[in-house]
Amino acid sequence: MKDYIQIGIEKGLISFNEDKSRIKYCYQGKERNYNNPEEKVQALTFLQLILDYNYPVYLIRLFVPVTMGSEVKEADIVVYGDELCLRPLILVECKKQEVSEAEFQQAINQAYSYAFALPGEVKYVWVTSGIKNEYFEVDKTQNTRNQLPDIPQYGVQEIANYKYVYGAEHLPKEDGKQRFFDLSVIDQADLTRRFKQAHEALWAGGQLNPSEAFDELDKLIFCKIWDERKPRKMGEPYDFQIITISKKEEKDEHKRRLKENDNLYNRVKALYEEGRKRDAEVFRDNIRLTPEKIRTVVSYLESVNLGETDLDSKGRAFETFMGSFFRGNFGQYFTPREIVKFIVDVLPITHDSKVLDTSCGSGGFLLYALNKVRNEATDYYPNYKNDAKQYAKWFPYWHDFAEKNLYGIEINEQISRAAKMNMIIHDDGHTNVITSDGLVSDAAIKERTGNKGFEYGTFDFIITNPPFGSNIRQTEQAYLKTYQLGKKEEDWLAVKAKAGDNTRDGQQSEVLFIEQDYLFLKEGGMLAIVLPDGILTNSSMQYVRTQLEDWFRIVAVVSMPQTAFAANGAGVKSSVLFLKKWPKDHTEELESKKKSFEAKLLKDADYIAKRDLWDREIRQKQKEKVDSLKSHDLKSATAIKQTQAYKEWNAELLAEYAAKIDDLKSTLIDNYLARKQKELPDYPIFMAIAEDIGYDATGKKTAVNELDIIGEELKKFIISLDRI
Template sequence: MKDYIKIGLEKGYISLNEDMSRIIYLFQNKEYSYNKPEDKVQAETVLRLILDYNYPARRIKQFVPVTMGREVKEADIIVYEDDACMKPHILVECKRQEVSEAEYQQAIEQAYSYAFALPCDIKYVWVTSGIKSDYFEVDKTQNSRNQMPDIPQFGVKTVASYKYVYDAQSLPQIAGEQRFFDLSVIDQAELTRRFKQAHEALWAGGQLNPSEAFDELDKLIFCKIWDERKPRKIGEPYDFQIITVSKEEEKNENKRRLIENDNLYKRIMALYEEGRAKDKEVFRDNIRLTPEKIRTVVGYLESINLGETDLDSKGRAFETFMGSFFRGTYGQYFTPREIVQFVVDVLPIQYDSKVLDTSCGSGGFLLYALNKVRTKASQLYPKYKTDTRQYKHWFSYWHDFAANNLYGIEISEQISRAAKMNMIIHDDGHTNVITSDGLIPEKVIMEKTSNQGFQYGTFDFIITNPPLGSTIRQSEQAYLKTYQLGKKEEDWLAITTPPKNTRDGQSSEVLFIEQGYKFLKEGGYLAIVLPDGILTNSSMQYVRTQIEDWFRIIAVVSLPQTAFMANGAGVKSSVLFLKKWTKKESESLINAKKKIESRLLKDNNYLSQRQAWEKEIKAKQKEKANEIKDQQRISITAAKQTDEYKSWNADLLAEYANKIDELKSRMTDEYQQSKQKELVDYPIFMAIAEEIGYDATGKKTSVNELNAIGEELKKFINTL
């Protein structure tokens, strides 16, 4: 998008004082405030009238007095037909960019009241917030207004029913004929504002809640992107814009608007169905907005070019908007950008790598993986923007990866749709993002989605931040029994096998470790964010043991307590990097452990010692029961029910339990020592990050230790 202020300064139309608090319109020799948001909108609008619409600067006046009964108001801008500035031609009302839809509609009415209060006839009214504009033709004699797609440029008498066409800059400019506009590339901040304004306009009236409004806005953004991708001839109008009906076609103002809305509704529905036919998984339900609401959203988005907007800018804009909306309710679906970038940067992901996030949330890990491959493509084909052959290779390099190698699973349908839209906005990668429980078996996933890409043992990388704190219960999810970590661990020091093997429940993050193992091919990498309890609590030793058997542990990077506080989670966590053993390596490791266990059991006469203690306990219990029986002249059964026996027996069992615990503890220590001596030893990268680029509230900070840690970890992984 043009930087009108910069151009205005260069061409000498305006100047700014040193602290940029005042603006001087040099062609008027007038100085005004430049502090408020609406001041900037007004300055840009004046310059657009000169630069885009070719109106002579001398015919433009600002803050023109308008008598309203006994009050005197000021019209922001008036463009005159004559050099003497006696015949008003266009009245412009400027509002700040963040103006609400209700306030914007009030501004339209205010502009009309000014137009009708002016002593002379005025032809046109333009209301703008900088990110949204409405144009009207005024007829005081008929007390009517006719909405137009644009105001006429200088010297133009007739305005077409639309404003935006494909490749408008290639059309010849003929004096006296309307100039059409192409779509504009805008920056991240403005795009974020447009998304937010459109969203607020949908729910502020109360017909939709914010969550429903987000879904409907998603659908319209999808239509916008699809419209931009449609092949068009030079000068052909876009469908995603307000196309007006002339007053010659329909004299009644209200009927004209209904016809315009109906035509727009039909064009949007056609775009939606055309796009949905190509990918039925993107949106399963229909657009549920009224034609008037669709018109409102189109008004915010019709002028921008999402396709040409910088990928990072539009991605950040969508994520910022999406994050600001979902953060409170769905904070767990968003992994902070700094952590995502750190994880993806250190992993050797290539264009032919198959990548999966088993709980992808808004798609952050997948997007960074895509960006990593796209950056590599740009390095390999640096002239892709100007060289057709290089462009073909550049596009194929990353696009094939996006379409065929990126996979995501998200249990929330709404967040899954948001992830798809996030990927679509980044140009692609949404094809293999599915809505499903990430812990169900591969066959069920493939049957549900008809996507055969989710096969166990086929992925090179799994990068994920699973939801923390939820428990999968056997009574709710039958698949728990299919998980090794859903079963009670086998204790090599147990002398009897527990009758019930399956656990009542297991934390989801533990099961995601195993699901990652299943999805990975041999030698594949798993990078997963886990609560520190899994890595340190004695009760979770069985999980760590299983990890040892399945994976080569590459690295543990500790994150600060505040890492996820802004997202509503205060659990101390770390990023665990693992590499799946080959079947042979894993079996060899397990067998080596079993040999150590067998040897220690034999050397310590463990089984015979436990059996001997059991006999001692039973003998002492029998002796004590007989003693009480004789003393109190009661039966053996009654003797065992006395308080004396129960108290004595509790002490006896505690004494032997201590003996057993001491033996187990000694043997466990011997086991750990033997493992260290006899099993293959390898280095593990360990790091603690105290500062990670943002604080507990999510506010950016200047220090991010993950950058330096990442460089060292990347070197470490390259040596494996």
């Protein structure tokens, strides 16, 4: 991206005071407040007129007085056609970048009123906010607006009906001939503003709600990216731009605009259909915008080169825009970037790894995995941008990973589409992002999507932050009974097994995701999962922890602060668990040994016999008590059992034996834990507590991120696992 301000300083066109609060236009000798948002746009436009359009600085006047009836106003910039600056040629109206679509249209009206008020024949009007530009040919003899794709450069008499062409910088330059422009790389903040303002322009009129507008903007961004990827000859115009029709072809202003809009609509629709053939999962429905609305969006994005814009910048821009729109209602779909980065950084993911997120939300984990592989590729091919041979090796290195090895499942269709677009923005990786309940079987997923990659036992890494607290009920989801953790846990200290269906009435979604992730992992594969601390600490969740021990080698537990998800609307204290799937025979051996421990402890303690004896003692004592009271009160046994005296006595009796049973159970559990600790394989577990993770409860950045330090140590620990 050209740094106009720096070039302007170097060429002596502008200068600044020490704190850059004041700008001076050197030739004009005028000094202005640079903190004014409109002044920043005006300075940029002034420099573009000189550096891009080649107008001599002496033909440009700033803040030109315009008499409007009894008032005197100022036109921001006027470019003159003569050295005496008597014949105004171009009038430029500058607005701040954050101007709304309605305000921009008002600015066009204002610019026209200035053009008609200025003496002489103003031939062109340029209205700009820095991120949106519209150009017009002015005819004072007729009250019409002939929109142009650009203003003429210095010395150019005839303008083409398009502005942006592929490889414009390599085309020969000829005096008096129009110079075309190629697409420009812009920064994150500028791109974020364009996304936001295009979105607002779609819904502000009330025809679409913000959610529908987001979906439609997604489709057009998809078309924009697809247009950039199309092969083109040097100098061939892009399709995703406003291409005008001359007055010679259509005199009527209204009909001319309708034809331009229809042509644009057809070009965009063709792009959409061409891209959709390659991946029907990206967008299933058609573009639902009017041609005029499409024109509005195109006006914000036509000049931008999304393909060449830095991956992190455009990714952050889309996520910032997406986050500002979705986070209020869909905060749970966004895992904070610091946590995502920490998890992906410490795992040894490579281009050969098969990676899955079973509840991928907006795709944050997948994007970081993709970028990790891309960075790995650039380590091997550092000069890929300037070396065709290196590029040929580098591109498949990460692109094949994105296309074949990166998978995501998201239940919310709108968020799923956003995740796909997020991946497309990052140069692919969307093919294997599907809309589905992440807890249905792999067979059900494959049948519905036709994607054979979602196969149990095939993934090297699963990185995920499942939804917390959703209760999956058997009456609503029949698949609950297929989960081991969807069944009532077996109590080895229970005297009698309960008959009938042992499926739970319901189970927390995060618990079921643990099992689903276990099923998707291959042996030796690693799971990094964000879980509520209740699973790690609540006594009622011991059966889950026991199952975790059987299924996984617990690699690490990293505790997050209470505020980790507060900015996203969740206050649940959580931790990140890193787990490595045991081989099947090892799991079976663990389960067998535990059953053996339990059986031997029960036998050595004569547990069943003692429980039977105590049950008989209770029944005998209850009978003796009833017989004693019957002989005294001459009441029936049933009547006696209903008396307050008997109920109090019986409660004390049952409490006495319950205490005996609890003492025996406690002893057996202690013996079981001691036996397990002594005889089962022991291994080190990485434990850490992060109190500051780079942002506070409101999401505001802080100076310290302890996850960086923890991550470096955990990375070393994971690498050393094979040696432990």
